[in-house]
Amino acid sequence: MSNIKAIRRKTTAIERLLRVALYLVLISVAAIYLLPFIVMLITSLKDVEEIRTGTLLSLPASLHFDSWSKAWSSACTGSTCDGISPFFLNSFQIVIPAVIISTVLGAINGYVISMWKFRGSDLFFAALLIGCFIPFQVILLPMARTLGWLGIANTTTGLVFVHVVYGVAFTTLFFRNFYQSVPGELVKAARLDGAGFFTIFYRIILPISTPIIVVTVIWQFTQIWNDFLFGVAFSGFDTQPVTVALNNLVNTSFGGKEYNVDMAAAIMAALPTLIVYVLAGKYFVRGLTAGAVKG
Structure with missing residues (x-):
């Protein structure tokens, strides 16, 4: 013993x-x-x-x-600003509607592709999958022409449109893979009870989609908030997102270089994504393990 x-x-x-x-x-x-x-x-x-x-x-x-106060300054003269505060609102005006629209479209697309098969559905999904791997630079010129044709060039509405178009492929992939793990008998039983397309989606599918919705929202919020290329290519001075404003602030100096101001501005620009990950990071992991990378 x-x-x-x-x-x-x-x-x-x-x-x-x-x-x-x-x-x-x-x-x-x-x-x-x-x-x-x-x-x-x-x-x-x-x-x-x-x-x-x-x-x-x-x-x-x-x-x-x-x-910190100088980095947040809202004083603007001509085409330059001493701080980034005027552009924070622009980023939120771009991020919030783009995240909502792309998430809703991704949920409906994933629902249709996984549970309502139609002729060409696999081809449609393959096209969306290819869209996930198209480099940003490839679509700059055709997207600029499209925005000009629609009359929304150099506006926050135009940037919302760009991020929705580019992001819907990713959100569809997430939702489709998640819905693949949902039993098909659930939808068949609802059909037998007389439930239609949107009734099944709203009353059965959407309530069990919370994990993947969290994953999609965090993914899209981070991608759109941190975007620089689309922001610098498709925005005007008054509609620049905070990433473009940060770049302009860092690369503009009068007299000596103020590294303390640049660092303070960079931290403030990164705070929204940091807060999102701190508050919802565990739900992101749960959503991934619940089926976002299955199928």
Whole structure:
């Protein structure tokens, strides 16, 4: 008995050491991953002189928040702005409707392709799948001509249209793969009870789609908010998203380069996506494991 207890104690001690070692490795990896953000935050809290004379990881001698207020400034002269605040609203005006529309269209497309087969449905899905792999640069010229023909060039409406068109292929793929795991007998039984296309979708399919809706919303929000190419190609000065405004701020300087202002602006521009992932990250993982990558 004493030998068994000794072996158990040794096993427990080894397990604790392994657990401690695992946590140390995870903390180290997290620290390395967060190092760029830490550098940005430290730099944003220094004044310009301290940035020039100090080291990259040195803590600020005193906290300076002037760079944050300047980065957020809404003062605009001509075709330049001192801050990014005027363009935050533009990004939200683009992201919110584009995410909603592309999610709804993706849900309906995925529902039709997976549960209401029609002649050419597989070909339609293959075309959408090919759309996921078309490079952004390929569609710049035809999309610019289309926006001009529709009369929505250089507007937030035009950018919403672009992101919906490009994003609906991804959302359809997500929903289609998720709905493949839904029993077909469920839809057949509803048909026998007299339920129609939209009744089945609204009362049966949509209530069980919460996991994949969360995945799609997070995916689309992140892609659209962080987009730069479409924003710089299809927007005017008054309709630029925050990513384009950030680029203009970083590449425009009068006198000396203010790295603290650039870092503060970059952090503020990234905050919405960070908040979305912090609040809904676990639901994103659950949605993926619930069927978003099956089928």
